[in-house]
Amino acid sequence: MRTLFLSHPRYREHLAPENHPEQPGRIAAIERRLEGESFQHLIRDTARPVTDAEILRVHPVSYVDHIRIQAPHDGLMSISNDTILSNGTYEAARLAAGAACLAVDEVMGGIVDNAFSAARPPGHHASARQAMGFCFFNHAAIAARHAQAVHGAERVAIVDFDVHHGNGTQNIFYSDETVFYASIHQAQLFPGTGEASETGIANNILNVPLAAGANGTAVMAALTEAILPAATAFRPDLLVLSAGFDAHYRDPLGDLNLVETDYAILTRALMEVADGVCGGRIVSLLEGGYDLDALGLSAAAHVSALMGH
Numbered sequence: 001m002r003t004l005f006l007s008h009p010r011y012r013e014h015l016a017p018e019n020h021p022e023q024p025g026r027i028a029a030i031e032r033r034l035e036g037e038s039f040q041h042l043i044r045d046t047a048r049p050v051t052d053a054e055i056l057r058v059h060p061v062s063y064v065d066h067i068r069i070q071a072p073h074d075g076l077m078s079i080s081n082d083t084i085l086s087n088g089t090y091e092a093a094r095l096a097a098g099a100a101c102l103a104v105d106e107v108m109g110g111i112v113d114n115a116f117s118a119a120r121p122p123g124h125h126a127s128a129r130q131a132m133g134f135c136f137f138n139h140a141a142i143a144a145r146h147a148q149a150v151h152g153a154e155r156v157a158i159v160d161f162d163v164h165h166g167n168g169t170q171n172i173f174y175s176d177e178t179v180f181y182a183s184i185h186q187a188q189l190f191p192g193t194g195e196a197s198e199t200g201i202a203n204n205i206l207n208v209p210l211a212a213g214a215n216g217t218a219v220m221a222a223l224t225e226a227i228l229p230a231a232t233a234f235r236p237d238l239l240v241l242s243a244g245f246d247a248h249y250r251d252p253l254g255d256l257n258l259v260e261t262d263y264a265i266l267t268r269a270l271m272e273v274a275d276g277v278c279g280g281r282i283v284s285l286l287e288g289g290y291d292l293d294a295l296g297l298s299a300a301a302h303v304s305a306l307m308g309h
């Protein structure tokens with residue numbers, strides 16, 4: 001399998017206060033786990049900034065300008081609760097969004113089979129006009145729109161296995177039957193949305209909230225009984241993953257009980273869907289994951305599965 005891995009050194013210049021979970025060292029924690037021999041065939045490249053045309057498909061120019069202007073010259077500034085801007089934030093966020101588009105270009109163009117973007121800040125809590133939950137621009141939404149606008153994709157499915165509900169992605173596509181959004185997450189956790197009754201305008205939204213304490217078996221049951229059949233029936237041209245690794249039992253922000261090998265199992269199940277409906281095309285985008293060891297191991301298990309191991 002030809003698997004693309006995208007990252008960028010500038011991600012670490014998006015600063016956070018000490019003890020903030022979404023910290024600069026997260027990407028290095030993943031990269032360290034991808035140094036071994038079993039990853040020698042991983043195709044590595046650096047992100048490029050998102051273009052205005054690409055980002056404006058999802059976010060209005062007034063909002064993009066707001067994020068750019070708000071970023072402080074020195075120090076840190078809170079834009080909403082724990083969502084913090086530093087001098088390097090705007091550029092990092094534009095690289096993270098650009099990486100999503102680059103991954104779409106490479107996968108839709110048949111250059112690679114699938115791709116994983118290890119980027120920060122994350123994206124799935126960002127709505128068109130609202131930064132929250134450590135997120136500024138919604139990379140999964142930008143990727144889906146890019147696939148539709150540039151590569152002729154008619155339908156895109158987004159599957160989100162972060163421990164938190166991707167309220168931003170759901171908001172953006174709630175009334176858009178060309179995009180299917182499915183999320184497995186811990187019930188009643190931040191941001192409080194993601195109930196099973198939230199189904200979108202055309203049953204294009206599917207939420208499977210799990211009780212605190214649920215393990216990998218419960219996640220796989222939710223996938224195989226609900227999400228995978230619905231994603232298959234949707235017949236997407238591309239599968240985008242909001243790949244958060246904060247459902248790991250060691251994660252400080254969630255109370256689900258996955259272990260790193262669960263991420264390999266769920267990745268293979270998602271690959272099977274993609275093989276059946278869209279030529280295996282998967283663009284996977286990092287969201288959460290806040291215990292550095294668990295994040296590195298889980299992301300490595302995910303990438304290893306994407307590579308066909």
Ligand SMILES: [Zn+2]
Binds near residue numbers: 164
């Ligand atoms: Zn999360």
